Amino acid sequence: MSWLSTICIAVLTGVLGLFAAGFIGAGCVSWYRISGVEGKSGYFMAAIALLGGILGTIIGFATSRLLAAGAAPGFLKALGLSWAIVLLVGGVAALVSWMLADIPPKLNGQTLELEVEIRLPAGETNSPLTVTGDSSLTLGSVINHVQRKSESGELRIKEARFEEGRWVIPGSVSVFTMRGLRSIHAVLDGKSVGGFIVPLPARPGKKFEQWSQWEPRPPAGKPPWPASNPSYRFRIQRFVPPPPPPDPAVVKAEKFAALKPDAPLEEWLPFMQQESSVERIRAVMKVVEQRPAELANLVRSTNSAIRESALSAVIELTRVTPEIRDAVLAEGRDIAEGVRAFNQMKADDPRFYDVQIQLRTRFSYWKQAWWQVWQLMGLDGGPPVQEIHDLALARSKDTTMDEIVVNARAILDALKPAPARAP
Numbered sequence: 001m002s003w004l005s006t007i008c009i010a011v012l013t014g015v016l017g018l019f020a021a022g023f024i025g026a027g028c029v030s031w032y033r034i035s036g037v038e039g040k041s042g043y044f045m046a047a048i049a050l051l052g053g054i055l056g057t058i059i060g061f062a063t064s065r066l067l068a069a070g071a072a073p074g075f076l077k078a079l080g081l082s083w084a085i086v087l088l089v090g091g092v093a094a095l096v097s098w099m100l101a102d103i104p105p106k107l108n109g110q111t112l113e114l115e116v117e118i119r120l121p122a123g124e125t126n127s128p129l130t131v132t133g134d135s136s137l138t139l140g141s142v143i144n145h146v147q148r149k150s151e152s153g154e155l156r157i158k159e160a161r162f163e164e165g166r167w168v169i170p171g172s173v174s175v176f177t178m179r180g181l182r183s184i185h186a187v188l189d190g191k192s193v194g195g196f197i198v199p200l201p202a203r204p205g206k207k208f209e210q211w212s213q214w215e216p217r218p219p220a221g222k223p224p225w226p227a228s229n230p231s232y233r234f235r236i237q238r239f240v241p242p243p244p245p246p247d248p249a250v251v252k253a254e255k256f257a258a259l260k261p262d263a264p265l266e267e268w269l270p271f272m273q274q275e276s277s278v279e280r281i282r283a284v285m286k287v288v289e290q291r292p293a294e295l296a297n298l299v300r301s302t303n304s305a306i307r308e309s310a311l312s313a314v315i316e317l318t319r320v321t322p323e324i325r326d327a328v329l330a331e332g333r334d335i336a337e338g339v340r341a342f343n344q345m346k347a348d349d350p351r352f353y354d355v356q357i358q359l360r361t362r363f364s365y366w367k368q369a370w371w372q373v374w375q376l377m378g379l380d381g382g383p384p385v386q387e388i389h390d391l392a393l394a395r396s397k398d399t400t401m402d403e404i405v406v407n408a409r410a411i412l413d414a415l416k417p418a419p420a421r422a423p
Contacts, residue, residue: 010060013082017056020090022049031101102177110238112175120167122227128160133189137171141180151176178202194230269309296327314369320376332384339391
């Protein structure tokens with residue numbers, strides 16, 4: 001067999017090893033729950049595939065050279081044997097990886113939860129309902145009398161009940177693996193209640209969906225389990241994932257459709273957000289235009305969210321009434337008073353930064369509403385803006401008040417009448 005044939009066999013076997021290892025890597029991502037965050041699962045699969053490709057190349061090269069020294073070397077014979085070795089190694093690797101992985105059992109395609117009820121010893125007078133310490137239920141996988149892995153669950157203290165003279169506490173935990181014996185350990189108020197080996201097979205069937213008898217049950221001929229010791233019973237339940245949350249846009253559309261014409265304006269205004277359609281905004285404004293007094297009251301609201309929604313509605317108005325004008329003007333005066341009070345604050349005041357943010361936000365909403373009022377009513381819009389500008393200027397160098405100053409200056413410049421054109 002020529003060296004060219006050997007190289008071809010090595011390359012082809014390496015390609016097979018690459019794909020075989022890639023499939024094994026994909027399985028391991030699922031079996032070992034390798035996270036896809038930051039590409040971890042992708043890097044893992046790429047590394048496994050690369051190793052498989054290298055190993056396949058080595059196997060193909062070594063096999064072809066060994067057969068080349070034999071009595072009947074042949075290209076197809078060497079290639080077939082090389083591929084058979086790669087597939088055999090890959091199959092063994094996949095089987096071992098699968099057997100060592102913590103793969104949860106399923107019933108009709110659904111993962112399972114272990115429902116448990118822990119029965120406290122007879123004579124226990126302390127109510128679990130009063131417990132304030134840590135309480136939990138743990139499911140373990142035990143091999144050769146050693147717990148190799150565990151999954152934490154929930155001991156539902158608030159659902160404890162007193163039954164036939166004994167306290168019974170329900171709990172649940174995910175059945176996370178088919179490996180080993182199943183052990184449970186309950187902790188109540190930071191203290192161990194008891195640990196047991198649960199007779200649950202690797203792949204439980206439908207019969208285990210029914211409650212078991214109270215365990216442990218000693219072998220025939222042995223004394224019954226004493227009531228002075230804790231006991232338990234169990235069953236499995238299929239885990240049904242909750243339905244996905246409804247589309248927020250659909251929910252919002254349904255709420256909007258359910259609004260009555262006489263509903264408070266406060267309920268209409270949230271539907272004027274930026275993502276709302278033009279048709280929806282027009283429908284809201286049709287209602288708003290008919291209730292100027294109610295809108296004016298909302299502009300004066302002490303609730304910032306309501307006030308901001310009302311000022312946003314003012315921006316969309318086609319007609320401004322005196323009560324709306326007065327309400328927007330009053331908001332401007334309140335902002336001026338807020339800036340005046342801020343100028344007296346010390347820099348080490350805990351509210352120093354928050355007050356700046358609040359004033360900037362209020363001015364941002366107010367300036368647009370005041371501009372609309374000025375345009376529709378033909379007012380002299382300068383004085384309230386000038387007052388806020390001058391007050392904010394006092395501390396603009398060492399605070400974020402400079403943003404108010406810049407925006408106020410832009411409005412004042414825009415409010416100036418256009419210069420007369422030369423004849």
